Amino acid sequence: MNMKPMDLQELEKRFQEKIDKEIKIEPNDWMPDEYRKTLIRQISQHAHSEIVGMLPEGNWITRAPNLRRKAVLLAKVQDEAGHGLYLYSSVETLGADREATIDDLHSGKAKYSSIFNYPAVTWADIGTIGWLVDGAAIMNQVALCRCSYGPYARGMVKICKEESFHQRQGFESLVTLCNGTPTQKAMAQDAMNRFWWPSLMMFGPSDDESPNSAQSMKWKIKRFSNDELRQSFVDATVPQAEILGLTIPDPNLKWNEETGHYDFSPINWDEFWQVVKGNGPCNKERIEARTKAKEEGMWVREAAMAYAEKRALKKTA
């Protein structure tokens, strides 16, 4: 039996009609609580991913092999910070408190992308992160430019332009390594071996294990399912690996004439859930780094607040 009052039912009906007509939902529009909650969850996780994602690469800024690579890497890491900030602003438009959202990351309550719990141990990892991780991120995020929530969709347009540069710089860096000495090529292959499967995991659990997908697709927050995007990523990336002369670490990877896609081996979902639950190689280190950054930057925030208060007092006086 449906116990909802008529006006709520009517509001929900009109809301879905708007979505079906591709009209964007804006912050002051009426929206179901669950739609708001889903967006706060997804966008804040996305923001945390961008910020935590700065750590593995930031670690290599001082060790980039030349000035050009260093400038590019510095620009990329700064872009990720910018993405995090747009996304936190977008979360605020939904009425969420920014500080509370960030505290949820530090307390371990909030999730962020599993991929950033793997270490970047060699310079080839930096090219590989650009190529595979940013490549996977774009595959997912281009679709988010058409998300039904206006502020998120518009933020994603700029983010995708920058992610596209990130992917290209990663690929270009790997072209250099793969055409370099045998040791450099082996380093690129080793990075590929370690990052391939975690990159496929970025798209989330398979469709039949994804509790949020059905409703998010109906609300047009998500436009494609996790498996559809993962397949598109594999299909797009295999020819790129061939250009680089790198072997994808999957003996079952092969072109399927019937489906028009590449077949690939099952994903190790135990590993994925272990990493998501906090037991990946770098989870502890990542949260410690973010908490330390917050503590060390506290004096700046306190000084800014004190200055703002002083100015406000002066004005009233």
Ligand code: FAQ
């Ligand atoms: N890691 O029901 P679903 C980047 C969670 S940005 C950890 O399928 P949904 C840029 C999921 O939250 C990368 N947790 O969930 C960059 C849910 O948990 P909950 C981040 C994951 O939301 C590059 C549960 O599993 N991109 O890389 C993951 O419908 C280089 C069940 O899953 C985004 O955040 C995972 N991989 O679909 C930066 C894009 N996958 O909340 C620096 C926006 C799933 O119910 C360097 N997000 N979970 O407790 C999305 O598109 C979606 O949220 C999905 C997951 C597709 C990630």
